[in-house]
Amino acid sequence: MIGRTVRGWTREDLAARAARELRDGFYVNLGIGIPTLVSNFISPDIDVTLQSENGMIGLGPYPLEDRVDPDIINAGKETVSELTRTSYVSSADSFGMIRGGHIDVSVLGAMEVAEDGNLANWMVPGRMVKGPGGAMDLVAGVRRIIVLMDHVAKDGTPKFRKTCSLPLTGRNVVDMLITNLAVFERADRQSPFVLKELAPGVSREDVRACTEAAYGEA
Amino acid sequence: MIGRTVRGWTREDLAARAARELRDGFYVNLGIGIPTLVSNFISPDIDVTLQSENGMIGLGPYPLEDRVDPDIINAGKETVSELTRTSYVSSADSFGMIRGGHIDVSVLGAMEVAEDGNLANWMVPGRMVKGPGGAMDLVAGVRRIIVLMDHVAKDGTPKFRKTCSLPLTGRNVVDMLITNLAVFERADRQSPFVLKELAPGVSREDVRACTEAAYGEA
């Protein structure tokens, strides 16, 4: 735990940082919550197509008030709008896309990430379980998984851990971890995570102090 | 073998007899050759939808000369026409329909049928094999399989046999067999075939004489 109060990056900063990972021509699936904000920070110099697992490919921004259509929603059940590229498929075809490795990047939230790339984001034993939704499919199928999360829990417990304490969403699936304090990445799924960037005002020691996972230093 | 020449039913008769098995509302797949003729004999009192495994549901008759479209063909690669009910699906979806038991009847040709319902209609060892096409999928998935074939081969060898001598298309898949001499049917796939009808001028003894398979008499 860090003695002094270190805030690091805001939610918007996390989203903006994740957006920098996107490349021209990418097909991208954004999870619910902070990951949804990523779409606000995509560079105008690149063209990215957003996919939503309920079967919409080519998500536009939230609709104007008078254009809301209850039949046009994203996987977070939010009303969205269409683009000229938009198409719809069934859920089976949508997850065929995901499972078959046709989506380049998924940005997801997490409760815990482990140093071996394990991810937990769907249940807390003892609490009512709402179900995995599409998260297990996304981490199993999308080519690159970027996780956005707070570096520590509200009680200060590290969330980037040696092993996940919570039931897993997927094993060895995380490629990049962006927390409010730092960015960790690994070359491939056989490699360890390496600390790549620090939030302003955050030192390597700060990060080390509130991380349980082993990681390399760039 | 029958000593005197017994012709029995013609190709058209076989097709007409098979057509009598169709019921109002049925979805039907017709194989290449004589089975294709069945469509000419469907009673005007019933409504039957023809399905073709290349993804056309609701096949119309051959087109008028000036309406031929190379993109509208049946599984026999013949040009056909559309109806108001027609729709197209992919081959995967078309065979999903077939394999999933959504087609009521398929009428197919055969080289051999065995008394246990085995069917051989795709290869003759020593001859060039052209491949199973969709026949194996049809016999495995369609609810009821009606076979049309000559009762004996050109050399007089019985084609309704104890066991098939040729490589199988499917095991225990034939529900009804219509030959130029007789009609055989069975109550279900645990039951033996029973001789149900004789072609004009054909006796029970004639049929017995040129059949190797065991079957019951109605």
Place this chain on the structure above:
Amino acid sequence: MAEKIFDDARSALAGLLFDGMTIAAGGFGLCGIPETLIDALVEAGVGNLTIISNNAGVDNFGLGKLLRTHQVKKMISSYVGENREFERQYLAGELEIEFCPQGTLAERIRAGGAGIPGFYTRTGVGTLIAEGKELKEFEGESFVLERGLVADLAIVKARRGDRYGNLQFHKSARNFNPMVATCGRATVAEVEELVPDGWFDPDAVHTPGVFVQRLILATSNEKRIERRTVRQEEA
């Protein structure tokens, strides 16, 4: 011709319902759900149901209505948030749930409709979801065997339908509906609009009529929105 169009939901369901049956329902959240047919199931009072549906509706809408009346014994779903009555019944042991990752659920329903009893997927390997299921290696990687799902009855919502049972869905209301339509021993569709013969472009039919035994004009098209999000007119 065998008539597929029925006068109302009650008559369309007549003879198809029995206690303890399995019903698959289309829809994602409250989007593309067969509202009219769900109401008719509540009215029919058929009980002890196993429901295959991605979600469980909300407290007073969608499949939540069937939960409120205690008609449901078990749900096979990927996500059941937004439903307090569900939570209460589950915690009280009155309701069973089989969780299934969303893509696996979609594929299981498709497989059931397509005569595929099982398939292998990477999804869920190494998690609670794979516990008790067979694993198999393909090229050195582990996959879990998931089973096809069939239902005694499938209910779907479509934008348009014709008397042959051909259906067209609307935008993201398509979601689970096309697969669900294939997995029922009987399938009943409700449509927002009945169109005349030949109205459909044959290339633009989503569900061919072969999958639909009965259909009705939907009388409930409330289409409640779960999260109304809007933007302001750009300057």
Place this chain on the structure above:
Amino acid sequence: MAEKIFDDARSALAGLLFDGMTIAAGGFGLCGIPETLIDALVEAGVGNLTIISNNAGVDNFGLGKLLRTHQVKKMISSYVGENREFERQYLAGELEIEFCPQGTLAERIRAGGAGIPGFYTRTGVGTLIAEGKELKEFEGESFVLERGLVADLAIVKARRGDRYGNLQFHKSARNFNPMVATCGRATVAEVEELVPDGWFDPDAVHTPGVFVQRLILATSNEKRIERRTVRQEEA
């Protein structure tokens, strides 16, 4: 934006070809085959190919052109009649063939594209097709394990396409094309017509652009008919 539209077939295939590669091609018989791209493969001379395609064309048309030039090592197909050169090469031991029932082939291609390494089917159980393959019982019935197929390159023919790679097929020329488009590590489409942005009804796109990396305007649309059958005007 990353440009998907290429000037011609040769440039669209540039960098994607290598000897010994696996190529999946859409089409049923001569219907819906990527004529332009097949010609470009002949021209490119890439050899030792494994071709996944329901059929093998005819002697001088379709995939038959690649057989004539001895570019094909192996075919994975359901039916290869109507091709004498095929027969000659096969009998001479110059060509391998893996026969696959048509529905199984369609499903294997779909599975490959959808990340499913294997599935069970009743098709072919108890026949030569199932020999050497794993069997498994589900509810007392035997099913055979069939494997998903992926290709280094997938080539498809569509009626229309836009610059995002969205495709629409035409009538029964759809056939294997939608699945083939999903199973390629790279997918190149040829279209009869390039349509402007927003031309497609989003509900009527058959293959979303995510599956298509490159596309060209087809220059060969001969669409040879195998069996021209017609009826006379009714009296």
